Every structure is written in structure tokens, then in C-alpha cells.
Amino acid sequence: MHSSLRALVCAxxxxxxxxxxxxxxxxxxxxxxxxxxxxCWQSAAVSPAAPVxxxxxxxxxxxxxxxxxxxxxxxxxxxxxxxxxxxxGAVERLMSSPEYAxxxxxxxxxxxxxxxxxxxxxxxxxxxxxxxxxxWDAVFREIMIGPWDADEQKPAARFLSRRVRDIDALTSxxxxxxxxxxxxxxxxxxxxxxxxxxxHHYFGMASFFNRTFEFGKEKIVAEKDSDDINFVDRKGNxxxxxxxxxxxxxxxxPKFVVDPKLKDLKDRYKTEGKYLAPLFSRxxxxxxxxxxxxxxxxxxxxxxxxxxxxxxxxVHPTDQMHSENPSSVPDLLxxxxxxxxxxxxxxxxxxAAIVSSRAYQLSSTWQSAAEPPGDELFARAQLRAxxxxxxxxSAILVAGDSALDQAQTDDERIKRRxxxxxxxxxxxxxxxxRTTNFQSSATEALFMSNNPAVQQWLVPGxxxxxxxxxxxxxxxxxxxxxxxxxxGRALDADERNHLVRWIDAKEDRPAACSQLxxxxxxxxxxxxxx
Amino acid sequence: MTRRLRQxxxxxPEHGSNRRQFLQAGxxxxxGVSLGGLDAAYNVAWADELKRQNxxxxxxxxxxxxxxxxxxxxKPGRPTGGPFKTIPTAATGVHICELMPKMAKLMQRVAVVxxxxxxxxxxxxxxxxxxxGRTKEPAxxxxxxxxVIARELGDRDADVPSYVSLYLATEGHRRPDPGFLGGxxxxxxxxxxLKPANxxxxxxxxxVAHAEREDLRRFLTDRFDRxxxxxxxxxxxxxxxxxxxxxxxxxxxxxxxxxxxxRDRYGHTDxxxxxxxxxxxxxxxxxxxxxxxxxxxxxxxxxxxxxELVGELDHVMSTLLLDLDERGLLESTLVVTLxxxxxxxxxxKSVGRDHFASAWSFSMSGCGxxxxxxHGKTDQDGNTVADxxxxxxxxxxxxxxxxxxxxxxxxxxxxxxxxxxxxxxHPIDAVxx
Numbered sequence: 001m002h003s004s005l006r007a008l009v010c011a012x013x014x015x016x017x018x019x020x021x022x023x024x025x026x027x028x029x030x031x032x033x034x035x036x037x038x039x040c041w042q043s044a045a046v047s048p049a050a051p052v053x054x055x056x057x058x059x060x061x062x063x064x065x066x067x068x069x070x071x072x073x074x075x076x077x078x079x080x081x082x083x084x085x086x087x088x089g090a091v092e093r094l095m096s097s098p099e100y101a102x103x104x105x106x107x108x109x110x111x112x113x114x115x116x117x118x119x120x121x122x123x124x125x126x127x128x129x130x131x132x133x134x135x136w137d138a139v140f141r142e143i144m145i146g147p148w149d150a151d152e153q154k155p156a157a158r159f160l161s162r163r164v165r166d167i168d169a170l171t172s173x174x175x176x177x178x179x180x181x182x183x184x185x186x187x188x189x190x191x192x193x194x195x196x197x198x199x200h201h202y203f204g205m206a207s208f209f210n211r212t213f214e215f216g217k218e219k220i221v222a223e224k225d226s227d228d229i230n231f232v233d234r235k236g237n238x239x240x241x242x243x244x245x246x247x248x249x250x251x252x253x254p255k256f257v258v259d260p261k262l263k264d265l266k267d268r269y270k271t272e273g274k275y276l277a278p279l280f281s282r283x284x285x286x287x288x289x290x291x292x293x294x295x296x297x298x299x300x301x302x303x304x305x306x307x308x309x310x311x312x313x314x315v316h317p318t319d320q321m322h323s324e325n326p327s328s329v330p331d332l333l334x335x336x337x338x339x340x341x342x343x344x345x346x347x348x349x350x351x352a353a354i355v356s357s358r359a360y361q362l363s364s365t366w367q368s369a370a371e372p373p374g375d376e377l378f379a380r381a382q383l384r385a386x387x388x389x390x391x392x393x394s395a396i397l398v399a400g401d402s403a404l405d406q407a408q409t410d411d412e413r414i415k416r417r418x419x420x421x422x423x424x425x426x427x428x429x430x431x432x433x434r435t436t437n438f439q440s441s442a443t444e445a446l447f448m449s450n451n452p453a454v455q456q457w458l459v460p461g462x463x464x465x466x467x468x469x470x471x472x473x474x475x476x477x478x479x480x481x482x483x484x485x486x487x488g489r490a491l492d493a494d495e496r497n498h499l500v501r502w503i504d505a506k507e508d509r510p511a512a513c514s515q516l517x518x519x520x521x522x523x524x525x526x527x528x529x530x
Numbered sequence: 531m532t533r534r535l536r537q538x539x540x541x542x543p544e545h546g547s548n549r550r551q552f553l554q555a556g557x558x559x560x561x562g563v564s565l566g567g568l569d570a571a572y573n574v575a576w577a578d579e580l581k582r583q584n585x586x587x588x589x590x591x592x593x594x595x596x597x598x599x600x601x602x603x604x605k606p607g608r609p610t611g612g613p614f615k616t617i618p619t620a621a622t623g624v625h626i627c628e629l630m631p632k633m634a635k636l637m638q639r640v641a642v643v644x645x646x647x648x649x650x651x652x653x654x655x656x657x658x659x660x661x662x663g664r665t666k667e668p669a670x671x672x673x674x675x676x677x678v679i680a681r682e683l684g685d686r687d688a689d690v691p692s693y694v695s696l697y698l699a700t701e702g703h704r705r706p707d708p709g710f711l712g713g714x715x716x717x718x719x720x721x722x723x724l725k726p727a728n729x730x731x732x733x734x735x736x737x738v739a740h741a742e743r744e745d746l747r748r749f750l751t752d753r754f755d756r757x758x759x760x761x762x763x764x765x766x767x768x769x770x771x772x773x774x775x776x777x778x779x780x781x782x783x784x785x786x787x788x789x790x791x792x793r794d795r796y797g798h799t800d801x802x803x804x805x806x807x808x809x810x811x812x813x814x815x816x817x818x819x820x821x822x823x824x825x826x827x828x829x830x831x832x833x834x835x836x837x838e839l840v841g842e843l844d845h846v847m848s849t850l851l852l853d854l855d856e857r858g859l860l861e862s863t864l865v866v867t868l869x870x871x872x873x874x875x876x877x878x879k880s881v882g883r884d885h886f887a888s889a890w891s892f893s894m895s896g897c898g899x900x901x902x903x904x905h906g907k908t909d910q911d912g913n914t915v916a917d918x919x920x921x922x923x924x925x926x927x928x929x930x931x932x933x934x935x936x937x938x939x940x941x942x943x944x945x946x947x948x949x950x951x952x953x954x955x956h957p958i959d960a961v962x963x
Contacts, residue, residue: 115671172668184669185946317944319669325945365757383760430728432713436944438762440769441713442691442776446728449740449773455732495753502746515743522770523750524763530754 022133022348023092029339029353036332037359037378046373049362049380055079055489056363056530058090061355063386063529064309065094067103068420069394072481073405075488091355095348098410099417101131104347106389111304112143112177116162121155128152135345136301137291140178145284148221160212160221170209171202178290179246180300180321189234194322196246203231204244208286211278216269223278225256243282247293251285296321298337302350303327306336309354311382312375317436328376364530384529385438388431392424395521398486399457399465427453440527448522457521458514469513475500478513486520585897585933586812586863587679589820590805590847592839593702594653594827597873597883599912600627600836601843602891603644610875610911612833621902629840632848638902639851639860640895641961645906645918646925648871651885653702653827656870662709663926663952670943673709675926676818678950680708680715682935683817687768689775690782690816691718691726696804698722699824702870706820710943714769717820718776720783724807729780744770782810795849802846809853812863826869830880843867851895864897864932868925875912889915892925898932898963905960923955931957 041048052060058078062070070078078090094100105127110117112126129139142148142156163169172184183191183202191197210229215222229241243251256279269276290297299321307313314327327333336350343349354360364381366372373379386394397404397420404420407413430447432440448454460467465485472478479499483491491499499516506512520526604627605611616625619637626634626642633640650656650665659665661674673681676693684692695706695717706717718726731740748767755763781787785803788810796802801823808819823843828835847867854860872890873883889908895901906918927937930950937951951957 166668169668176669182669184667320945366759367757383758383762385762435712437712438765439712439714440766441716442718442769442772443713443716443727445769445773446726446776449744449770450728450730450732450777452732455735495750498749499746511739515739515746519743519746519750522747523754524766525750525754527766528762530758 022346023095023352025343026349026352026356029336029349030356030358032335033332033353033357033359036335037329037357040329040332040377041373041379044373044377046377046379047368047370048358048373049364049366049368051358052361052363052381054086057087057361059488060360060381060529061087061090061094063390063394064355065091065103065351066097066099067106067390067393068099068397069486069526070488071397071402071405072485073402075484079490087361088356091352095352098131098414101127102414102417102421104130104351107308108139110387111308112159113162114173114177116158119155119158119162122158125152125155125158130347133346133348136340136347137297137345140290140297141287144287145281157221161214161219164212164214164221167206167209167212170212171206174209174286175205175246176319177304178300179296180303180315180318181246181296182319183246194324196322196324199231199233200239200242200244201246203229203239203241204250205246207241207243208282211282223281223283225278225280243285245286245289245293246296247289249289249293251282251289253280256280294341295337298341298345299333301345301347302333302336302340305347305350306333306354309351309360310378311384312378312436316376329378381530383438385432385434385440386527386529387434388428389421389424390529391431391527392427393420394526395454396420396423396427396457399517399521401463454518458518460510460514466510466514466517469517470510475503479503479516482513482516482520486517487523487525583934584815584862585683585817586859587676587683587818587929587933588808588812588850588863588865589676589818590843590865590867591697591820591822592826592843592867592869593657593697593699593822593824594869595656595871595873595885596826596839596843596867596869597828597832597836598644598889598891598908599873599875599883600629600833600840602626602642602893603908603912604628605875605910605912608911610877610913612877614833621904624902624904627840629837630844632844636848636851636895639855639899640893640901641899641903641905642891642893643905643918643920643925643928643958643961644889644891644908645915645920646872646887646890646892647915647919648887648890648922651871651887653870653885654704656885656887657702657704659922660868660870660925661706663923663955670946670948671707671709672948673711673715674707675929676706676717676820677708677711677715678930679818679933679935680717681711682930682950683933684715685815687772688815689772690779690811690814691776692816693717693818693820694726694808694811694816695719695820695822696724696807697820697822697824698724698800698804699822701825701827702822703824710941710948714765717818724783724785724804726776726780726783729777731777741774744773779814782814782816783807792853795853797842797845797849799842799846801842802849805846805850809850809857809859812854812859813857827885828873829878829882829884832873832877832881832883847895854896860896862897864899864929865895866892866929867894868892889913894928894932894961898934900961900963903961905958918958918960920958921955923952924958927951927955927957928961932962 055075058070058075083089105123108126109123142153143159148154148157163173175181175183183197183205185191186197186199186202190199207229211224211227213222213224230238231241232238303313303315303318307318314329314333315321315325340350359378362381364383366380375382404416407416430443432444458466460470469478469482472481476496479496480491483489503512503516599605599612600614604616606616615628617628617631617634618625619634621637624637648659650659662672664672676695680693693715697703698721703721706719708716720726731737751763751767785793785806788806796806804821808821811819826839851860851865854863871885871887874886878884889912907916909916930937937957938949940947940949
């Protein structure tokens, strides 16, 4: 079968499994994760941190699965729930919420688009995919080769169209995002550190994209019928690049007999009056070979998702997957990527398994006298700064009215959540991005300290938090409610005493309330996922 | 002397870096000794020494591309020369355009480089090139010059900002990017008004209340850190601890506090007043200030626009140098005038000059500079570099070295060592003291 046609048929056949089966077997996957990590702890002779407490778990999972902190009702409800299965129940509830697709669509956008993230139509496309439980292979295929005909599918071309004039970006970003490999270093010379990557790999990967161009006024991402990359190696030898995948697999190109008068697409377009797909698509070949030799593809996404949920990749950094930089937990990456590929590249299954694992559910505190273990052992939860979107949405949520809690239907919940997101968007520019070694900036601290938009949250009005707190007569009730709403937990006795005394010492109680809310929202406990 | 510019530095032995060091770094990383992001560990003693010397960089950014022919590299009498004459300067044998008589008197404090060949003649890409020394790479976001200076010369806990950027024009506006150095070294970027954003205490909140709620924030954060002991939490607290100091730096931007005579001296143009603010900032200890003057992009009527723009530059820059000198600050302050590129020697049909990156100039004055020196030259019409070709990497290396920063110093980004100036770019020693 012709290869691009084959890809097309595959895309059509890749239908979502029924929702009920979607998460069947997740527990076994989580158990296997636990086994492999526990073996790793044993051989490194470390004892892991204590399990995370219920409410910290709820906060962590809510941030990770739906992108915001729990509401007052969710936190107090979870605390009151006596079911032994309540964590699993929370995961299922969160993953069934329409907010799950809203959040993960945005997460995948950041992952895929990097510095070009934020294109609303592309995010909407990804969100539809998450809501439909689309496999990661299908997302990859749609991004690389479409089909882009239907309006709903059109934005899938944005990954390519944002980079179409820059073959280095196409090559490098595709390799980093979808294959966990940074090949840019191999452009000028064979990779200095990694014997895996030579110039032939770089230009081999670039060859999958060198025929990609923007076509016509509509700027369709198109592909030419011919053209090769020539490069000179360090010894001065000239080469015509082979179309070669990272695995070393070379794609053979059939020879087509083309009317010499119609030698390229532009001429054919003129003659035939419409855009024509190439006779042979190198990008379609990339999709085929990447899914056939699937280790790069499946491991890269497992590693990215793991890093998103645990704060660090099994292979670290996530774009440095190569033979000299193995996973820090032996066999785990291989196990999870095999499982993923065997289950339709279901991200839901992968995400559910990870958040159900013991490693995910460890505390971020360290009480032992022993030195804390290295981050690569995942023996203690890592602090992860909230993303600007998470931080802004969460702050506006907790300080505001509790409209989200009152949503009765999915549609209403989506609407409320998107209102929250729209309000948050105005603030994210001033907030610090999540980076590996998070560094807070004076810009954010000044913004949170003095910006009128932030101060506005603290002015009593309508049913917002400060207004609600003001109606509570007793100070201890006031501080308890503030803590449950903002931190999603009860205060311990020391904290309560301190806060009560702090409030009671103030003459202007409503003003003191506002200050309390500000201090809780700007505390590190709120700023980080922990 | 011609050096090849390289796009990518990967610590490869072929790029001249130390492979063993690189491999060791990789191994350390695999063991979890030094993980991801930017490695903060470097030669602390040396850095402290630099900071004690209290050095500054003041960048006058001539946005849009100033003409080298109407400033530092005139070609009088040639077909490309235009109407202006040259004048001799206080530096023997150095002639500059007659539009800069005030600077001519100060050339013993100024070094000129006339041999920039930076190839890229598109505003945005060229501006990024000149400010990072590199062409854009997909996998890594290089910090711009200002963020590097802020990190290298700034005091972590200072009450003043470590990098202020004044860019109120819309033309050529780019938000300064600290790249992988992160938010701590991002510029306080003034692009709406001369007042920094969010520096005023909110209405209705007393100073005491502002301080008290910060104390409460700190109490809660310290409790949270008790069983975690995390650098990220401590850094977060340190950032908030700077807020009140930064709010006080408000007065630095207030020119009402400057004697009228001084404001008159700088001239009542935006550029003049911004330069005066820059001097106030430098005096208060801000290590990096960028002042942008836009828009030099003279595709038409080049000579009319340059008569005005160069005249203003001559006045403001000379006033700034003299004022810094009178205050004893010129010894420790490097003033750089730089654009994203120069302008074509050929004069177009609209009597304009177009974008030109093949043979253009920039200047450096003050700290670390060999006054009166000139590096490189262009051919008689200014079309090509005849001698001493340098690129963006050399510009950065020279700026760093002038203020005592080792251009070869490396940051670690993930496993990759990234030198401050791109690998293979050496400082232009001829213009350094």
C-alpha cells in the first residue's frame, strides 16, 4: 500500500476504546511501577519518604489532573470521606471531569509547541483529542501529516506551520518533543558526548522535513516531490543526506516517473488547479518508521509525562535520551513504554497509573535523620512550582466566589472554568515560569505585592472569600475557613494560634482578613505543588 | 584576522572545549550531583571580587540601525560618503563624522570598532544576535547580554534592581529575555512609562500593613520549609525580601529629584532624560542599564534623520560620559553604543540607506576601554571589512572582558556547558585597556 495512504487508513482505524475499559488494568501497571522503584530503592539502600497525607494528595492530584487547587468543598468533602478507596475515587472523578481535557490539552500544548505555546485553536484541537481519549500516536500522526481538511483538524498543522521556514527548528523540535532526543549538536559535527548521534543522524532527521514548505495564499503546509540535503562533514567530505531515522533505519525512496513538464508541485498546482499531495511523502515515512521502531517515540512521551507528574524525567533531562544516559530507575521506562504501545498509546492509562503509584504518593517532607535521597530515585516527592496558568487560576479560584463548586452540569463547569482561565490569562505574563531549578523573580513578587488586579481579589465584594470570611464572627473560624479554602487543609494548633493572635491584634478586622488571604496565597505552600 | 562564527556550541572537543571536563560534568549529573537547569556553582570568590569593584554596563541601544557612515566610520568624498564632512578628534589620527563635535572632544575615552560583519540584516533576528552573541537555537534560550551582566555583576540581595531596561518606543521593541538564566535576572523593563510597574504601595494599604502581611507570608513559608529545607523556597522568600527595597528605588526614576540644571544639561528629549535616569541608576548601584533610542531605520532621507539623531546622540552621550566622569563613575562604568546592524554605504533612490550587516561599527567608552583606540577598518567605500573582521560573539566577549568578566566562563544548562561568549569568539584586545 502506498505509504501516505497507509498512514491515512491507520488514522481512520485508530478509534478510541470505550470509556469503561479505558482504565482497566491501571492498578496492575501501578503495582509494577512500585515493584521496579522499590527494587531501585533497595539497591541504592534508601528508605523513601512517608506516604503523602490525604489532603496533600488531593491537592497534588487536582493540580496535576485538572490544573488547579481543590475547592473548599472538594477538600472538606475529601477529608470527611471515610472510604478506603477514596484516593482512587478522586483520581477517577478528576479524570472524568471536563476540566481534565482542558488542563491536559494545555499541558500537551506546552510540551509540543514549547516557545510557540498558547495558540488557542491548537490548544482546542488538543483538548478535543484528550476528551476523545485519542492515542498519542494519533496525535503525532495528525500533527505530522494530517488530515487537515476538516476545520476541527486544521489546527493540527500548527506545529509544522510555526516552524515551516526553519528546518533546524523542525528537525530539532520534532526530535526533542516526539523522540526525546536533542540532535542539534550533531549539526556541525558528530555529537561530542553521545556516540549515538552523528551528523548523518542530524541531516537524516532533517531530510524528513526538507521538502516541507508553505504553499499558496492559504499557507498550507505542503511537501515537495523532490529535493535532498547536501552537507559537508568535518573532514570536508560532501554527502547527500539519507532519509534516516534516529534508529539508523534508512527510508528507501521509490523512483517515480513524473512528467518532466510537471516536475514539482507548483507546476502541477498550476496545471491541475489545486493543491496536490506529493507522490511520496517523507513526513508520512517518518510517522511510519517512528511507530515501527517505536522505542524513541513511546519512551519519549512516557518520560515527558513522568517528568510532568514527578518533577523530573526517568531520563533527565528529557531531551537527552541516549545510550549513555539511561533511566535512573532500571526497566521502568521500558515497561511503561511497552505498556503504552500495547494499549493504543492511551495517555489516560499512563497518567492514571503514575498517579496511582507509590512514588507519586510520597510526601515532599523529609523527617528522617538520614540525608535526603537524590531526586533521581523518586524516594521523596519533589517541589514543583505551579505553572503561571495553574497559579493564576488557583489564586483567582480561591479568592473568588465559589461558582465552580456550584456548577451542576459539565457544560456549566466548562464555562466556569474557562471564565477562570480567561481571567488568569491577563496575569500569567507577570508570573514566573516553571523551570527545572525554579527561580522566582522580582517581577512576580512586585506584581503579587502591589498590582491593583491582585489587590482587587482582597477587596470584599459579592460572595468572594474576603466577604465570606468577614461574616464569620469568631477568629478561629475565620482562619480555619481561610486555610481550608486556600491551602486545602486544616491548620495545626501552632498555626491556628499564631494566625488568631495575628488577626485579633488588628483593629481593622476586614483589613486583617484581606492580609491573611494575601499571605496565604503568596506563601510558598500555595506557590508550589508539593 | 578573521574568525568564523559558529552557530552552536556543544562543548565539543572540535569546538575547543575540554572533553574530559565535559564528560565529568555529565557523570556528575547522572549521579545527581548537579542536576538540570542552570548550575549555580561557580567561582564565588572571584564573583564577589567583581561585585565589590561595583562595575556597571550602560548600553545605549540605537534601535533600527544607526549609520556607521554618519557616526564612527565616515567616508567623505566617496560616492557612498553622503554630504557630511569628517572632523579630527582628541584621539590623534581618529576622525569621526562632523555631526559629533562633542564626542570628538572626548575620543580619548572612547574606543571604536569599525569592522563588524554580522551577516544578519533583519531587525528582530539581528537584535537577538547582537544581544545574545548567537543565532537562535531551537533547544536552548540564550540569555541576552543584560541578563548575563545582571547575574555576573549584580548583588543577589541588593535593594536596587540588577537590570533596568528603558524602551518606551514601539518601533523595534523587544522584551528582554533572560533565557535560561531565569526570572531572577530578568530586566525591570519600562516600556509604558518611566515608572517601574507595581512599585507603588497599593491604595489604602499602609506601609505598616504592607510590611505585616509580608511578615505573615514569611512565617507561613518558613513553616512550610521546616521539613523540606528547599533552596527553591528560600529563594522565593529572598525574592519577596527584596520587594520593599525595590519599592524604595522608585525615587531613582523620579527626575524631579534632579536639579533643573542637570536636566537642562542632558536636554529635554526623551533620550536625554532616559540617559539621566540611567546615570541615577548606575550611581545607585544598578549594574546593568539599557536605554533604547528609536528609530534609526532611515530607508528614506537618511541624512536628514541622521542630522537630528546623531546630533542628539552626540549631545546625550557626551553629557553622560562627562557626568559619569565628574562623579568618578566612568572608571567603573562601561558605556556601549550598539545597534542591530549598520546601514548600506549605497544611497538608495529615496536618499536613504538600507539595512547593512557586512561592515559596520560600534563604540565603547569608560571602564576597561583603551581610549582613543580603533579596531578594524572597512574598504574605501565602506562596502566590506578590510581588516579585523569581528562578529557578535566578539562584541560580547569584549564587553565582558572590559568589566572583568571572563568570557570563557561556562554556565551549565542540563548537561551542556555554555560559555558566556560563544566558543571561539575572543575579546578585541586592541580596544581594551
